[in-house]
Amino acid sequence: MAPGGFFGQALVVDVHAGHATGSRLTLDDQVLRAYLGGVGLGTWLMHRLAPPGVDPLAPQAPLAFVYSSLVGTPLTTSAKFAVVAKSPLTGLLTDALASSQFAISGKLTGHDAIVIRGRADELSVLLIDGDGPRLEPAPDFAGLSAADAETKAKERFGRGWRTAAIGPAGERGVRYATISHDGRHAGRGGLGAVLGAKNIKAVLVKAATKVGVADQAGVLAAAKDLRGRSFGPATAKYRELGTLANLLAFNAVSTLPTRNFTAATFAEAPRLAAEELHELRGVARNSCASCSIGCEHIYARKGGGSQRMEYENVFALGPLCGVSDPDDVFAASARCDELGIDTISAGGTIAWAMECVERGLIEEPWLRFGDGAALLRALDAIGSRAAGLGELLAEGSRRAAERVGHGSLDFAAQVKGLEMPGYEPRSLQSMALGLAVNARGADHNRSGAYEADLSGDVDRFHGGAAHVAAAVQTEDKAAVMDSMILCKFLRGVFDDPFTEWARLLALVTGWDLDADELRTAARRIVRAKRAFNLREGATAADDTLPVRMLETPIELGSGRTAALTADRLRSMVASYYEARGLDQDGRVSATDLADLFL
Template sequence: MPGGYFGRALLVDVTGGRASSLALPEPVLRGYLGGAGLGTWLLHRLAPARVDPLAPEAPLAFVFSPLVGTPLTTSAKFAVVAKSPLTGMLNDALASSHFAISGKLTGHDAIVVRGRCARPSVLLVDGAGARLVDAADVWGLPAADAERELVARLGRGWRVAAIGPAGERGVRYATLSHDGRHAGRGGLGAVLGAKNVKAVAVHAATKVAPADPAAVLAAARDLRARSFGPATAKYRELGTLANLLTFNAINTLPTRNFTAATFAEAPRLAAEDLAEMRRVARNSCASCTIGCEHVYRAGGGKSARVEYENVFALGPLCGVSDPDAVLTASARCDELGIDTISAGGTVAWAMECAERGLLDAPWLRFGDGAALLRALDEIGRRDGLGALLAEGSRRAAAVVGRGSAGFALQVKGLELPGYEPRTLQAMALGLAVNARGADHNRSGAYEADLSGDLDRFAGGEAHVRATVETEDRAAVMDSLILCKFLRGVFTDPFAEWAGLLRTVTGWDVDATELQATARRIVLAKRMFNLREGWTPADDWLPARLLEEPLTLRSGRVASLSPATLRAMVDGYWAARGLDRDGRPTSECAVDLLLTEAVAT
């Protein structure tokens, strides 16, 4: 077995508490690495075709990687992979914490949960195997409170990933959390909740050695030094919230459900002002030297971890400028266990519906912080209007009808992050075609838009190339796994990542092989979605973005035409070796290793 791996996944059927081991052949590990890549392979093998994401037989996989447990900075990450109850397609969500290290050191490259417990339970995994314990006393608690209670009960060394009340109640964008970090997008907390599992607790029981410990240590020292450089300065000093004023200045801050791209009151929410008045701490994830986490004081004596995406989604997108309301809303999402982007996107859609008279909710208006908090509470409880909004904007729009789907800002069911596609047209393509849906982490094409190397207002062939390149880089980083905040420190990414992988595994891997691995992972995700009902129409954007031009502060009109998007999507399909309907040709599907023989 190569260094950094155990070569097996633990399969736990919580219906009866039975556990078994699935052997992971070396070609599969080398072909998919770990994290999101290996999770994709596991879902192909273990998920029944067209399975309901909330059915007992739907698998949920916690997937580790070869770099976890090494001293390489930012490597303490894990992927949670399942079929999304929000999109009905493949979803992988990443989190950074000590759970990744302890989970891997149970002696497994992945822990897969299937079945449904008869009563609320916690799954324990350690050197003795897997077992279930009662969770009645922590059911209903926020994830952080449940984690504290369980650690106090189980003892030192246990690490706990838990869901909040929203996951228990099946909110389709519920999160899964450990130590305040969240596997946030796509509703994987609801998948665990549907299994009557409140939490998974892990305890390290063994060790795994790299192939060349001295080389790994030298690489870790070098990477650590580079991680303190200018490429990560923004994250250390102000965090990702530093993007808010920048995006506002260049007309790419989605506002009031994407009816505008600037927010007049953005300075009230900017890191430059809030940090001085409200920042109470700056923290780092496990095994991280960057320290991007910024904690601010919210209302009621609470604190909130602040990033650009949660402030965008609960602030400008909903027209809310009151810092107390936005920070309190962010803390409320964490308590309930819901994704801030999908929560903000769905509430913004509902605000527009209410103002148009499509929903009987006169209390729900843009700019009203109290209304935002009420909506979040109702979503978390699944009562009142929340029973509808807990389904996400796509399903809610199908119920409301009357043209509301045109301004439900989602792709494949996943609500859009804080990037305006009409003024970032490489990103527009990335949002349209990504397997997870509207996502900025699996398709970081905004990097190309903001680089100045192409015209971000006019999509074309260069935007296609940029989308493919950023998607490939993300596929490798999410499978190794390394934090994307490190991406700027690598001057020759694939070659440098191959070097790290060589020192850990002993494989003679090079940049060319890793580029092929990236393409394999991206294609395997698409193949899974095809199996689950993907159609060519799913690689598209909402009507508002294609039919409603934006008038910018300069007077310039920004628009994205259906013809431009069509040409870019077709170009992307061709670049990926897909046919004219976006489906893999037989030639490009032969190297996916999806039929690799394994033993249980």
């Protein structure tokens, strides 16, 4: 019998010709307790179901939608799911989290995960409910945005279905294409390209059953308490201005990456700031499914319509590309949504190309920093994989730089192939380590080490032992939250996180959990990610940052600079390996491998 909150099985769907066949993989209590669900369980599934060395875009490569025991409970922010696969952008493990009713309906098909393999003969949609999977041809969905595909799916199949879809970029194999649903996106690592390679335009799910919890009264009481705390000071920033509030704050402390990481401040940042836009353009605030925080801020667009804006898409399509006109940034963000591409990788790859043009390495003189029209033109070229520049940039900055050569890889702002988020590592050196060692690549959601840098508890300009401890701690916390799954914006409301998380899980599952067991699970999940990457060819040499970050100091203003040397980063990485129980080459020990239950 499965623990509360779980069904104890994953549905493995093979799509082929015009058919979909499903089999069930048993998930025993040991595996569920070891990996918790979400990203953790998805990592275990990739170990079990992904053939070693498989091409991420091959039919045999699995893509998993993974739920957790909390999905469907009244706990705030719990309507989330993870999408996990081998990334076509990095060649390593990738996962992305998203919130929507798709999470609840997908789980209530009666499965803790839905794994898709194979390739349909023609563009199709995959439907899954209590009767199992079926494949429906959908050639008329070709070229639609994810939002339009969702609308068309409701018209054809009925409103009871919940849809996750790809845009035209996913169909065309753009290596950082997204999977979208209810206006939210599983964004990083190219998961949309993986689904597109299977000739699946959309996955539709319909709830068919219910799942119980171990202590219904206890869960309701905990939900009421958590909801109350979610209105407190720890989430005030997200409620009032959203993540875009970071823009001016990061600019003030010289950690806002600008013009492809050649500067750490952007003089025109106030034009794009939440404070300015809230007064002039703010039209609404919205929440994800089952969320009481309401961090989503909607702004009016020039000429009509509206757009959800967050720090990362504004950073990547604004300062990183030198673009300061909010209308251009709004339009670029909307274009990314329509095409179905990750805003961070799109902005990072285009910013790299803009610098290549400046250096005479790419002959596209129209592609200039600060030119909003050029930004939109480049996005269109990427989304259509237009011959020449579009085909090149659709590969991501690392592959593009390897093709262009002439030292351009040195200034491609990526780690393991994943473009860097909006944190300047030379002035945030805990974060520098977190970005370097993370399994997904340059990732601010799986390593929140910037919190230590910005707290004032460590010297953010000189990395050392305290920075290593901060990177390990935040990575462990993220591993648990991403597997439970709870929104990271709740992290500040927990006074004793592991103890409180263990109690929540105990109420739902009936397990006799404590904080130490959750800490062990966190370390196991982090090791399992690394073990998968090592299996796929990753080495210690991948745990680094671009040459630019290690050889060129960044200006901080008033004649000050910040520098991160290769020796300092190597020393922190070596200490990180020791803290994680890895050998000097970053490899997992045989004893720890045995603890992964593979």
